[in-house]
Amino acid sequence: MTPAVEVRDVRKRYGKLDALDGISLTVEPGEFFALLGPNGAGKTTLISALGGLVRADSGELRVMGHDVIRDYREARRSLGIVPQEIVFDPFFSVRETLELQSGYFGLRDNGKWIDELLERLALGPKAGANMRSLSGGMKRRVLVAQALVHRPPVIVLDEPTAGVDVELRQTLWAFVRELNAAGHAIILTTHYLEEAQELCSRIAMMKAGRIVALDETARLLAAFSERVLRVKFAGCELPAALAAGASLAADGAWRLPVEGAAQVESALARLREAGARIEHLEVAEPELEEVFVKIMANAGEAAPVPA
Amino acid sequence: MSAGFRTLLWKEVLRFWKVSVQTVAAPVLSALLFLMIFSHALSSHVEAYPGVGYTQFLVPGLAMMSMLQNAFANSSSSIIQSKLTGNIVFILLPPLTPGDIFGAYLLASVARGLAVGAGVFAATFLVVPLPVASPFWMLAFALVGSALLGALGIVAGIWAEKFDQLAAFQNFLVMPLTFLAGVFYSVKSLPPFWQAASHLNPFFYAIDGFRYGFFGQSDVPPETSLAIATGTLCALSWLTLRLLRSGYKLRS
Numbered sequence: 001m002t003p004a005v006e007v008r009d010v011r012k013r014y015g016k017l018d019a020l021d022g023i024s025l026t027v028e029p030g031e032f033f034a035l036l037g038p039n040g041a042g043k044t045t046l047i048s049a050l051g052g053l054v055r056a057d058s059g060e061l062r063v064m065g066h067d068v069i070r071d072y073r074e075a076r077r078s079l080g081i082v083p084q085e086i087v088f089d090p091f092f093s094v095r096e097t098l099e100l101q102s103g104y105f106g107l108r109d110n111g112k113w114i115d116e117l118l119e120r121l122a123l124g125p126k127a128g129a130n131m132r133s134l135s136g137g138m139k140r141r142v143l144v145a146q147a148l149v150h151r152p153p154v155i156v157l158d159e160p161t162a163g164v165d166v167e168l169r170q171t172l173w174a175f176v177r178e179l180n181a182a183g184h185a186i187i188l189t190t191h192y193l194e195e196a197q198e199l200c201s202r203i204a205m206m207k208a209g210r211i212v213a214l215d216e217t218a219r220l221l222a223a224f225s226e227r228v229l230r231v232k233f234a235g236c237e238l239p240a241a242l243a244a245g246a247s248l249a250a251d252g253a254w255r256l257p258v259e260g261a262a263q264v265e266s267a268l269a270r271l272r273e274a275g276a277r278i279e280h281l282e283v284a285e286p287e288l289e290e291v292f293v294k295i296m297a298n299a300g301e302a303a304p305v306p307a
Numbered sequence: 308m309s310a311g312f313r314t315l316l317w318k319e320v321l322r323f324w325k326v327s328v329q330t331v332a333a334p335v336l337s338a339l340l341f342l343m344i345f346s347h348a349l350s351s352h353v354e355a356y357p358g359v360g361y362t363q364f365l366v367p368g369l370a371m372m373s374m375l376q377n378a379f380a381n382s383s384s385s386i387i388q389s390k391l392t393g394n395i396v397f398i399l400l401p402p403l404t405p406g407d408i409f410g411a412y413l414l415a416s417v418a419r420g421l422a423v424g425a426g427v428f429a430a431t432f433l434v435v436p437l438p439v440a441s442p443f444w445m446l447a448f449a450l451v452g453s454a455l456l457g458a459l460g461i462v463a464g465i466w467a468e469k470f471d472q473l474a475a476f477q478n479f480l481v482m483p484l485t486f487l488a489g490v491f492y493s494v495k496s497l498p499p500f501w502q503a504a505s506h507l508n509p510f511f512y513a514i515d516g517f518r519y520g521f522f523g524q525s526d527v528p529p530e531t532s533l534a535i536a537t538g539t540l541c542a543l544s545w546l547t548l549r550l551l552r553s554g555y556k557l558r559s
Contacts, residue, residue, distance in 0.1 A: 051396075051399075051400050052399065052400070052558060053396065053399055053400070053558055053559070054558065054559050055554060055558055055559070072402065073402035073404070074402070076400060076401060076402040077402050079400075081396075081400055083393075083396055085393050087392060087393035087394045087396060087397075088392075088394060089389075089392075089394045089397065090392075091321070091322050091325055091326075092318075092321075100314055100317075100318050100397075101397060101401070102314075103310060103311065103313070103314025103315075103317070103318075104311050104314055104315065104397070104398065104401035104402075104403055105311065105401050105402065106309060106310040106311050106402070107310070108310055146397065150401075
């Protein structure tokens with residue numbers, strides 16, 4: 001099957017800065033993929049190269065099998081990008097904006113789909129309003145609708161929820177999940193790691209223009225994070241049998257790695273045997289944030305100093 | 308003609324038409340002010356062509372000057388505004404070809420030029436009746452002149468990174484070249500050096516040829532003027548398409 005997105009050894013240099021330093025990755029059709037990394041890691045540059053806003057110095061980028069330079073018209077027809085910055089044309093209303101955007105993609109009678117987009121993104125009451133009069137969150141919704149007017153098989157959302165209220169987040173994710181279920185590949189960049197953990201089946205982490213981790217979400221979590229038992233107790237020291245992998249948090253609670261319910265049981269039994277009086281107890285699930293912090297820290301040591 | 312091109316053209320026409328008080332009425336008013344001042348000050352002194360009064364001589368020149376300046380303003384300001392506000396991505400992300408983008412901005416500039424030119428004549432025809440010797444030459448120069456400046460506006464809009472750079476382009480290139488293109492005088496009345504210098508100015512041919520369409524008289528034969536103006540337009544169009552193809556300052 002043709003990959004939704006194929007990036008092969010892409011490099012882009014701005015002066016002395018390697019914005020993209022040999023990026024390769026593949027996103028399959030229908031996949032929900034996260035592109036994570038600190039600011040300046042190169043995520044937006046990569047997305048821009050995919051959309052033809054930035055020209056890569058070398059390497060190849062394809063969308064649904066179409067080269068973004070040689071076959072740019074087909075590549076762009078297959079791609080919808082929601083840009084990170086809120087941009088709009090103050091001369092037009094919401095509906096006019098969407099009609100124009102449809103026209104640029106060669107679609108003339110797109111009214112039905114535009115109506116559906118307006119409804120799904122809760123923009124209906126604002127359809128006739130001038131773009132200038134909308135709030136930031138509303139403008140963001142219009143950007144999402146604009147990226148979707150041509151029903152692209154690949155949708156890229158570049159930090160779509162930065163500074164956005166809870167209502168829009170939920171509206172947006174419900175809609176994007178539905179699009180994903182209908183077969184659209186979704187590429188998401190976000191600084192809210194819980195969003196990526198919840199939504200994305202595969203994750204690439206970038207730092208300084210390189211990919212430092214690329215795997216299924218579940219495997220990254222299993223490899224770099226663990227389920228822990230957080231327990232605060234009094235009356236005894238930590239039994240030696242539980243010391244392996246244990247750490248003491250600042251609030252005086254111990255973090256004990258546990259793999260399943262059986263281990264939680266046995267840990268509690270040992271504490272009771274030792275005469276502990278348990279004051280607080282919780283089981284924490286693996287978190288992407290922990291994975292992210294660990295990977296970025298390791299990558300920091302390995303990363304070459306920019307020339 | 309692709310649907311993308313038609314949509315972009317439509318958008319560009321709507322963009323100036325929605326604010327036509329500023330983009331059409333204001334330049335017509337400026338042209339009328341020039342007409343009042345210069346015709347009052349000079350009408351008794353100058354007869355540019357035999358049998359043509361100075362005020363009559365002035366009207367087509369002022370109309371063409373307004374057309375040129377507004378055709379330039381249309382494409383250049385639209386592009387730089389889109390660049391600075393970031394909404395240029397709405398045009399860069401869809402599958403529009405360089406030819407679609409060039410053609411749409413160019414024709415929208417021509418539309419604005421023609422609207423302003425028509426406005427100048429509508430506002431003056433009762434006071435200053437003009438003959439029309441040849442509608443063909445009149446229309447040909449109106450189209451080629453507006454297109455020439457529309458293309459130059461695209462180049463300026465792509466090149467400029469800030470509004471003041473665009474203003475410099477306008478104030479130091481477009482304004483002097485239009486003012487010195489024989490709007491207010493026949494270049495035949497100039498000393499030989501300045502006459503020769505005027506002949507290096509492509510805008511001169513647009514104005515001179517346009518005037519021929521009304522009076523059947525001009526400083527240069529209209530065929531020559533049209534050939535030079537069209538040649539300049541072709542060269543500029545080639546340059547503009549090259550810039551758009553390379554992504555110069557638009558796709559980093």
